[in-house]
Structures are given as structure tokens and as C-alpha cells.
Amino acid sequence: METGKYYAAGELIAFGAAIFMATGMSAAHAAPIANGLVKANLRGIDSHGVSRIPMYVERLQKGLVNARPDVKVVEVSGAVSSVDGDNGMGFVASQIAMGEAVRLAAKNGIGLVGVHRSTHFGMGALYALQAIEAGYVSMVFTNSSPAIPMWGGRTVFLGASPIAAGIPGGKYAPYVMDMAMTVIARGKIRLAAMRGEPIPAGLALDSDGNPTTDAAKAFEGVCLPFGGVKGSVxxxxxxxxxxxxTGAGFGGDVKSLYFDHTQAQNVGHLFFAIKPDLFMSLTDFNGRMDTFYERMKALPRAAGVDEIMLPGEPEQRREEERLRQGIPITDNVVADLASEGNRLGVAFPAGxxxxxxxA
Known part of the structure; x- marks a missing residue:
């Protein structure tokens, strides 16, 4: 039986920020990264939460990630900018890029920002939520290190490369979509491997190309695209x-976050921000979102379904619950984080x- 403890979001954020600052990172960068990781835990996306801290720290300390990047933003046309992430944490470049996309959209109606020389940026929904908080519609694209084959191929070539999108709601929940191109996010396979848990059949192949339910073998092998050819496309x-x-790595060039400790990743991202009142007043847009939500909730439900929910609504409810009850962290992840904290002189909270x- 899996055991662990509960932690307040604030104490995990403080721990994460202190850990990143111990690697030489500025407080201005460390705090948002820690916030982003804990936000994933709050929303129930534990595969992209604080369990990743030791892995990020290792890359920072090996110089594969720049702890103090000089992120450069260049406006290349009226509604388009380019961001050079300087091989810093992808969270930093991406937060800057979505802020720039919103700035451009405020001026032009739409903003498009491409990012190169970046690294893993965490949960894609972070940036959709950033845009929603500013009142904008958004789409978030990223590539990643090879994890799935091209359709018809038998070796990894494409990344899990999630896509995220956000649309502000009216008086109800916003639409927040975040999904990888794999049947299951690769980070969830990694988390299952860390816990020693099996995964369901049909998600991955081992390094020899055989179907496997062993999470460790799957993580080292090939993830399968969701929907077959559609996920590959x-x-x-x-x-x-x-x-x-964007000018980032592509076609198998993006270096593995997990297995390649020789070079910087050179991940690429693309951020779109769109004003919601381009075609009508904001009042009318909000009213239409409310109507959509109400019609959706009134739909006849399939057998065994208690409620139909908008994408992102289950995660929002989980966040509200975990803010009240605390974030559950399993014992093995606690041990990893406490060990990392001891090594860097940062005490892990008691939980x-x-x-x-x-209580």
C-alpha cells in the first residue's frame, strides 16, 4: 500500500525555491519555478510536480541548464516576437514568452511568440492559466526529446510534445486543455517506475520493441502515440x-531530459495569445461561454457518469481540495526530496x- 504525508502548498514552494537558489539561481527565477511545480501537484498532475526537483537540480549542477540565463526578447514583426531562452529553465523563458504574447495581443489582437534554446517547461497548462489570468485565449505548443515513433517507424523520433490551450470562462470555470501526444504522459510512466508500479498494457514498448507493463522498461523504451496515426500526426x-x-532543435535533435547529460536540450515552444473580444464585446463573449457551460451541464449523461465537466474543471476542483487538505507526497518521493535538501543544506518540511x- 502506498504511503506518504500531506504538505501545505506554501511549504513545498518555499522548499523548492530554496533548493533552486542553492544552485545559484536568483530568487526572481526560483520562486516562479517552485510555484509552477507545486501548481502541478495541486491540480493532481503529480508527474510534473515536486518529484522532478532532483532531476532539474542535477542538470543545473552539471551546467546543462543555465542557472542565471540572459533571456532575450526580440520583436520581429508587429504581432510576433522571438525569445532566446539562453538554455535556462524552460519555466523562465516560457513565462516571459507568454507575457510577451499577451502584450502583443493587447496591441494587435493576437500575439505569437516563438522560443528557442529552452529546456523542459513543466506542465503546459501553466502558461494557458497565465493567459487566462490576464484575460486572454491561448494555445501552447512545445516539442521534446524523442519518445514516440513516426507512424510506420519502430524507433523513437518525435517527442511526447504536449499541446495546451486555455479559454477564459464567464462566471463559470475556464476551458483548460493540456495533453501529450502519447497515450499517457511520459512523466506518469516515470512516476510509476519511481513507485515500482506497473502500467496498463497498450501504453508503451520496451527498448527491444516488445509490449510491456513494466514502467521502468517502458520509460527506457518507446511510448505509443494516442489515437494511432492521429497522435503521430x-x-x-x-x-x-x-x-x-522557431529555430530550436527538431527531428530527433532535442536532447533527453532524463538520459542525455552531454548537452543542453534546445527545446522549442510556441505561444499564442488572443483577445477574446475580437469579434464581439467582452460581455457578449462571456455570456456565450456561460451559455455553452450551462448547455453542457444539461446534456444527457452516459451510464455511470455523475457529471459532465469542461476540460480543466476536474483539475480546478482537485486544486481547491488540495489547498484545503494538503498535497499528498509518497514516501519514496519524500525520501528523494529530503536527500536533495540535505545535500544542499535545505530542510525538507515535516509534513x-x-x-x-x-488536523
Missing amino acids: LGTLMDLMSGVL RDKRLDA
């Missing part, structure tokens, strides 16, 4: 738009055996 689009178009609202 979308993965191709992510690599072309995020890599070829609670009971949930915060039950």
Missing part, C-alpha cells in the same frame, strides 16, 4: 511548429500524517 505538427519554425483540514 499531431506530434509531427508540434515538432515542426515548435522546433523547425502531516493527517490532512490539513482534519
